[in-house]
Amino acid sequence: MKIEMTVNGELRKLDVNPLSRLLDILRNDLSLTGTKEGCGEGECGACSALMNGLLVNTCLIPIAQCDGSEILTIEGLASSKRGEVLTEAFAEAHSVQCGFCTPGMVLAAESLLRKTPKPDEQQIREGLAGNICRCTGYDMIIDGIQLAAEKGDGLW
Amino acid sequence: MKAEISSSIPRPDGKAKASGLAKYIGDHDYKDALTARFYRSDFPRGLIRNVSVPPLPEGYYHINYKDVSPEGENILALTRKDWPAFAEEEIRYKGQIIGLICGPDPNVVDKIIKGISIDFKAIEPAVTLDDSLALKGGPLVGEDNLLDKITLSHGDCDKAFSEAAETVEGTYETGFQEQLYMEPQGLVAWVENDKVNIHGSMQCPYYVKHAVQEILGPEYKVRAVEATIGGGFGGKEDYPEIMGAPLAVAALKIGKPLRMIFDRSEDMAWTSKRHPSRIKVRTAHDKSGEILAMDIDCIIDGGAYESYSLIVLMRAVFTSTGVYNLPVFNVEGRALATCTVPSGAFRGFGAPQAIFALEMHMEKCSRKFHMESLEFKKTYFLKKGDATITGGKIRDDVVLDKMIARAEEMSLYSHKRKSYKDQPWKGIGMALFNHGCGFTGDGEQRIIKAKAAVHKRADGIVEIQSAAVDFGQGPRTTFRKIVGKILGIPPQEILYSLPDTDVVPDSGPTVASRTIMIVGYLLQEAAKELKSNWKEGEDQRVLKHYEMPPGMSWDQEKLQGDAYATFGWGVNVCEVEVDPLTWETRVTGAWGIYDVGVAIDEKVVNGQIQGGMSQALGYGAMENLTVDKDGVFQQRSMADYMVPTTLDFPRTGADTIDNPYEYGPFGAKGMGEMVHDGGHAAFAAAVEQAVGRDCPRIPLIPETLMEIMKK
Amino acid sequence: MVETLRPRKLDEALTWLSERKALPLAGGTDLMVHFRNYTGTDSLIVRPVLFTDAIDELHSVEDLGDSLKIGAACLLSELENNELVPSLLRQAISQIAAPALRNRATLAGNVCNASPAGDSLPPLYLYDSHVVLASSSGTRTIPLVDFITGPGKTIRTDDELLTHILVSKSQNEKIYYRKVGTRAANALSKLTVAAFAELENNIIMDLRMAFGAVAPVVVRERAVEIIFIGKSIDQVDLDEFRQAYAPHIRPIDDQRSTALYRKEVALNLAGDFIRKIQENL
CATH class of the missing domain: 3.30.365.10 (Aldehyde oxidase/xanthine dehydrogenase, molybdopterin binding domain)
Structure with a gap:
């Protein structure tokens, strides 16, 4: 089927299997490999993106449901001012170890900061509850988000 | 005062990873690569009579042991050559690799694999340690199912026990643990100018090169190239060889690039896990409670083949008396074969099992003699110049006292330990440990x-x-x-x-x-x-x-001498509350204080401490991984195998005490594994205080705790 | 490739549904997992698929006075933040999975999935909720308790679409919700207990309790509730209360917990509900 969606601000017209996962379309058809597959069943958050402004697991979304939608992936976010603040804060705070969960974490952080620009630790923990990190124990990811909120004051 | 170098810099790889620019193996565009997938035994033990593969469409390939060239050997070159890369006749565990199917369309490959049927003669599987000890179905390995056995002793243990006023005995058990690196296993293999190339997610590129070389034979050139790797924790130490050797055979035979990226379900079901353990500890005491001797019987579950079991067992045995200088001891270590996925490497490598048994036993002894456990333990602390368990020497300053003082300051351990005696369902525990840095022995x-x-x-x-x-x-x-x-x-x-x-x-x-x-x-x-x-x-x-530091010596035959050049040291404290309605535990505080020599980067080290604590607490409290009657893991998805989320554990209070090591850069020692050595023991000790019962088994999930409380 | 339709209009959806006997897919958070295959391969869905997420009529929460009519396409994250929704149900929803999943999952999906461990179900059973089933030949409104017949089983016919869920607007004062999950967040339930009570001068005017994941379907026993209605709350004997529920709690062993644990803890929590009210009198 033919669909149209806006990905990172750019209108994309695609001819797809309607049941293909948004994750596979992003990675294989659009070469946006920053979105990772960790589990394929919505448990880990590595495939997070924003769809119409909402944080979603792209491994669970049939592409047919994306027709007419706006998708923001890590590539789009990272090239924005807010993305730059977030990714730099993550590097500075050592929120990143192996890095496989990190793009998803950054998207979850963006989603949280849009609602709560100055989150406390508990709010961050709740906002990131669907994003599994096996390396850090999360403490430094929380530090990174707090650092971003501080450095990017006014951006969200 | 911390060393100047310790002051942290931003992670140089941080921004690229956070921005999604770092390329993991699955992100590389190998457009012309064929999809490669294993097919595996669908029964736990027996002899293959015949494998029937559906007719292959053009462009699809079936590879098995017959495709290994005569110059090579169908074997995985790990520590012992007992594990065929492709099963030929004998099957020792469900999920054992028999062959590969490759082709351009993943759907067709999937369909072919689902159409394969295997005719076999079944043998009763030995799934548990008890099955293995009972030689269920006949011995799987040798005459007694022993993959490995080692012993260490010092002094006359029998005499000490015969003269003892009291003895204390306990059996301590730990379960399987899944590494759950976030990036599943993945490799790409291709042949170019007569050279076999392996690109992918691996902790040890030269191990992969070696394993591929062995299966192909000496006339082939082999190259292994690392892609950015999404976590390992030991899980990508052995598996890339297990995966890479058969994949290389296929790439060579087919002559096209092959891409094998595991689905999470395949990764969780069939890759190696941490060895489960059952460790029996007996101590002989005089009237005052002083330990006269310790006798340890350590069993680990090696799974169907050797893999790294001997080395894991050595680490467990060499760690079994921990930070204590005991006058008389006897340790027997055995790795048993079972019809389960061969156990492999996981951060700590035998030490977390040994430390759990030891620290829980020290807790038990202190209760028996009505002593505060920290006071009880202090009597035996190793110090510089003391002999190690293998008769080597503690060559460097031991700063446990400073570390404990720092732990007290951060956690208020002794104060809380005392006050929780009067508060039901609250507890705090401490675990002490050391970890030999680098490879064991020479x-x-x-x-x-x-x-x-x-x-x-x-x-x-x-x-x-x-x-x-x-x-x-x-x-x-x-x-x-x-x-x-x-x-x-x-x-x-x-x-x-x-x-x-x-x-x-x-x-x-x-x-x-x-x-x-x-x-x-x-x-x-x-x-x-x-x-x-x-x-x-x-x-x-x-x-x-590399040169061995001066003065170090090791006798590999007798297992005597300096098993490790030096040690990292750790103190973990954990605080819990138990809900008596649901037997759920809630960790309310966790601290890790370490001697890593010198931290090269404070945040890198703290990141290890916090991440290691999270894994260790997961190991102790929630990471339940059990096998069914066929030896297959029952928790094979991330919905069922529970690792910590942001809301499971609190922030870990982390710190280090500088204690520079002469043969480490800027005084640094190893520390990546010991951060997983003690958190689970501190947790279980805290739960013991909270519930007033022995808790000798982890993971201490609510179901287990309820069972303990109902006894 | 399977046939799919993603209509904006309910009429169009129902017509197509009756022609194709399609699989309705709302948020996909259960179905995409249920029908997933090895990474890189196609979905295992072979039936035509009707996507219901874009149907305009199914997106609203309508206030009917004493009850709410919740459209089948409403997201869990919307309901979680909607103050008209009973707080007990909101509490249960907020503990389902994690934020990203709640941004796709729907209440209707949770109901149609009919899992014994579906976390929204115990509160919905408490409020005697109904479901509205529509087909091109008409609609019928059915009590939820009659709709779900077993694990994964409902009485929905192939040409019917669950369009709405009718939920009471009751905001009870004495409510109790406890999810015992496999971990603190993003967890599946080992068991859940939902309950509320209405008191007047300590006399129990109404009392309702429902248990999830301890039997093939949610356990709610009006006969047991009636034993205690009319009594003074401080006269309720905790043991008697537990014993009244004991025969109805019939859990199983699985990869997430044991039957023994589920039963013991379900009854502990049942008693805890009464004890908490008694302590706060």
């Missing part, structure tokens, strides 16, 4: 023979050449800091490419808490030499070889 000198180089190009750009990979633990940060500091170059300006065995020297595998202490030291020494001999405008390369 492995570094005899087997690994590490080499690393610092290369200065003519244009003045400096490059690190090492096979050490950064799977999150930080050498991209710390190696650059070491070399940069010596040469006076900002760390970010130093090059450090992803290891390629055609380019970098063999600095050994990225395992065993050896990367900083062994490889980092070689780089420091190379940088020093380069600096003293720096010639502007010239291409210079300084290669350094």
